[in-house]
Amino acid sequence: MDHRQEDQFEYQLKSALHRQEPPNGFTVRVLARLEPARPEPWPQPWLHLPSLRWALACALGIAVFAGGWMFQQERRRAEGEAARQQVMLALRITGAKMQLAEARVRHLSER
Amino acid sequence: MKRTLLSVSIVVAAAICAPAQTIKVPESWDKLAAKADDVVNVSLDKKMLQFASKFMAGEDENEKHLVSKLNGIYVHSLEFKNEGEFTESDVDPIRTQLQGPEWIHIVDVHNKTERENVVIYLKMVNNQSLGMAILVEEPKELTFVHLDGPISPGDLSDLSGSFGIPKNLHVSEKETSKPKAEIKK
Numbered sequence: 348m349d350h351r352q353e354d355q356f357e358y359q360l361k362s363a364l365h366r367q368e369p370p371n372g373f374t375v376r377v378l379a380r381l382e383p384a385r386p387e388p389w390p391q392p393w394l395h396l397p398s399l400r401w402a403l404a405c406a407l408g409i410a411v412f413a414g415g416w417m418f419q420q421e422r423r424r425a426e427g428e429a430a431r432q433q434v435m436l437a438l439r440i441t442g443a444k445m446q447l448a449e450a451r452v453r454h455l456s457e458r
Numbered sequence: 459m460k461r462t463l464l465s466v467s468i469v470v471a472a473a474i475c476a477p478a479q480t481i482k483v484p485e486s487w488d489k490l491a492a493k494a495d496d497v498v499n500v501s502l503d504k505k506m507l508q509f510a511s512k513f514m515a516g517e518d519e520n521e522k523h524l525v526s527k528l529n530g531i532y533v534h535s536l537e538f539k540n541e542g543e544f545t546e547s548d549v550d551p552i553r554t555q556l557q558g559p560e561w562i563h564i565v566d567v568h569n570k571t572e573r574e575n576v577v578i579y580l581k582m583v584n585n586q587s588l589g590m591a592i593l594v595e596e597p598k599e600l601t602f603v604h605l606d607g608p609i610s611p612g613d614l615s616d617l618s619g620s621f622g623i624p625k626n627l628h629v630s631e632k633e634t635s636k637p638k639a640e641i642k643k
Contacts, residue, residue, distance in 0.1 A: 430502065430510035434525055437500040437533040441603045444594045448576040451567040 496537035528607035
C-alpha cells in the first residue's frame with residue numbers, strides 16, 4: 348500500500364467513525380421499545396381460590412353463630428342459677444322463721 | 459265509644475299484667491333498708507319460679523314441685539345492728555292487709571320477754587290454701603315472707619327437714635281452718 352492509498356483509507360476510516368448525533372427522539376423510542384421489566388409472578392396462594400374463600404366465610408359464619416348461641420346458653424344458665432339461689436335463700440329464710448315459730452310454740456307450751 | 463273501649467282495654471291489660479303479689483310492703487321499709495345492716499329482698503313471680511325450677515336438678519323433688527306450682531315467693535328481711543330501729547307503724551300496714559277474711563293465722567306468738575312476734579298466716583279460699591305469710595319481729599330483725607299460690611299443709615310436711623323447716627311438721631287440712639296456736643305472753 349502506497350502513501351496515497353494509506354491517506355485515502357485513513358480518510359474513509361475517519362469519516363466512517365465520525366461521531367454522529369442520534370436523531371431527535373431516538374432515546375425515547377428506544378426506551379419505549381424496551382419491554383418493561385415484569386416482576387416475577389407470585390405463586391397463587393391457596394387463599395385466593397374462590398371455593399376456599401367461600402368455605403372459609405361459611406366456617407367463620409358458623410363459628411360466630413355457634414359462639415353467639417353458646418353465649419346465650421351460658422347467660423341463660425347463669426340467670427337460672429341466680430334465680431335458683433334466690434329461691435333457696437327465700438326458702439331458707441322461710442324455714443328459719445318457721446323453725447323460730449315452732450321453737451317458741453314448743454317452749455311456751457312446755458311451760 | 460272507641461276511647462272508652464280503649465280505656466277499658468288498658469285497665470284490663472294492666473290488671474292482667476299487674477304483679478301477683480297481693481300484699482304490699484310499706485314504703486317505710488325502704489327507709490329502714492337504708493339503716494339496716496343486712497337486707498334481703500327476694501321477689502320471684504311465677505315465671506321466674508318456673509324458670510328457676512328448671513335449674514333445680516340436684517334438689518329434692520318435693521322442693522321442685524312446690525316451687526313450680528307457686529305463683530310467687532316474696533321475702534323481705536331487714537337485720538339491724540341495734541335494737542329498736544323499727545316501730546309497730548312499720549309493721550301495721552302489713553298486718554292490716556292480712557286481716558281479710560281469707561287470711562287465718564295458724565301461729566301467733568307474742569313474747570314480751572324476748573320482744574318477739576311471730577305470726578304465720580294461711581290464705582284459705584273455699585277450703586283451699588292459696589298462700590302463706592310469715593311476719594316475724596325480733597329486736598334486731600324484721601322479716602316478712604309471702605308464699606303466693608297453692609301451698610298446702612301437706613307441702614310443708616313434705617318440706618320438713620329442708621331449709622330449716624322443722625322436721626315432723628304435720629298440719630292437717632282440718633287444723634288449718636282455725637288458728638293453730640295463739641300464745642301471748
